[in-house]
Amino acid sequence: MTLSVCTKPFARAHRFVPAVLAVVLVGCQTVQPTETTGSLGATAAPRAEADWRRAVEAWGERYRAEPGNQDGAINYAQALRGNGQRSQAVAVLEQASIHNPKHMGLLGAYGRALADVGNYKQALEVLNRAHTPDQPDWRILSVQGAALDQMGRHEEAQRYYATALKIVPDEPSVLSNLGLSYALSKDLVRAESTLRRAAAQSRDARVRQNLALVVGLQGRFAEAEGIARADLPSDEAAANVAYLRRMLAQQNGWKEPDQAGKPSVRAQGS
Numbered sequence: 001m002t003l004s005v006c007t008k009p010f011a012r013a014h015r016f017v018p019a020v021l022a023v024v025l026v027g028c029q030t031v032q033p034t035e036t037t038g039s040l041g042a043t044a045a046p047r048a049e050a051d052w053r054r055a056v057e058a059w060g061e062r063y064r065a066e067p068g069n070q071d072g073a074i075n076y077a078q079a080l081r082g083n084g085q086r087s088q089a090v091a092v093l094e095q096a097s098i099h100n101p102k103h104m105g106l107l108g109a110y111g112r113a114l115a116d117v118g119n120y121k122q123a124l125e126v127l128n129r130a131h132t133p134d135q136p137d138w139r140i141l142s143v144q145g146a147a148l149d150q151m152g153r154h155e156e157a158q159r160y161y162a163t164a165l166k167i168v169p170d171e172p173s174v175l176s177n178l179g180l181s182y183a184l185s186k187d188l189v190r191a192e193s194t195l196r197r198a199a200a201q202s203r204d205a206r207v208r209q210n211l212a213l214v215v216g217l218q219g220r221f222a223e224a225e226g227i228a229r230a231d232l233p234s235d236e237a238a239a240n241v242a243y244l245r246r247m248l249a250q251q252n253g254w255k256e257p258d259q260a261g262k263p264s265v266r267a268q269g270s
Contacts, residue, residue: 055079063092068099070106077113089113097126104130108140120147138164142174145181154185172202176210188218205231212237216244 059076066072073096080089093110100106111127114120127144131137145160161178165171175198182191195211208230216224221241228237 049083052079052082056083056085067095070096070100070103074106074109077109081113081116086113086117090117090119108137108143111140112143115143115147115150118150120151123147136163136167138167138171138174141167142177146177149177149181149184154181157181158185170197170201172198172204172207175201176204176207179214180210183214183217188214192218212241213244216241217248219248221245 056076056079059072059079062069062072063076073092077089077092077096080086080092090110090113093106093113097103097106097110107126107130111123111130114123114126124144124147127140127147131140141160141164145157145164148154148157148160158178158181161174161181164174165178168174175194179191179194179198182188182194191214192211195207195214198207199211208227209232212224212227215227221244224244225237225241228240232240
């Protein structure tokens with residue numbers, strides 16, 4: 001899953017900030033249905049809603065005519081995901097994987113689709129079969145890390161990202177996932193430094209918005225707003241940071257920086 005830049009932009013903070021980074025991964029960084037990911041089975045695809053609907057119709061006809069064709073199933077499922085029909089995409093890939101149990105591209109697409117609907121445990125089981133230890137796929141490693149992050153297994157997730165980065169050093173999508181993983185584990189200093197590395201390597205606005213979010217979580221709201229303004233109108237950037245400020249003031253699990261200027265973060269219930 002882009003855990004590519006798999007996250008919702010900070011520009012839509014109203015949708016995810018109340019969870020304090022609980023849902024920033026998956027569907028994000030490595031699981032976007034528009035990615036071209038090689039062994040994960042995704043192909044270049046249209047992004048407009050009308051184009052996705054047309055893709056669903058076209059690939060649906062091909063799939064029904066030849067349901068055993070793995071490439072047809074992968075592309076049909078990708079179109080379904082792009083059209084918001086995620087559960088149906090899982091069903092298509094599940095059936096296709098029964099007929100093609102060793103097709104790694106198909107298994108990669110199936111694992112991503114499972115993660116997309118929140119079935120992280122099964123996604124990991126499928127993704128483990130989508131590549132091999134002697135020929136690891138960095139994209140799948142990043143998806144596996146994203147799934148683990150969603151399950152709260154952040155240290156384990158970070159090991160997957162580290163392995164992916166050995167294959168593709170400074171890959172921004174993996175760095176962005178890793179930075180968010182650090183944020184989820186409350187290590188905001190490492191989260192910021194990692195996301196700055198990602199932003200330096202990427203033109204993707206979502207990476208910068210993730211950086212703005214992490215900077216804001218440390219209480220540096222003016223700086224966060226400045227970063228957000230690189231991609232957003234000034235009023236939206238200001239609104240997002242204001243919302244984040246209010247949310248942090250209300251959260252039991254996060255606190256404003258202490259008087260020494262360092263971020264003071266504690267886990268909920270501690």
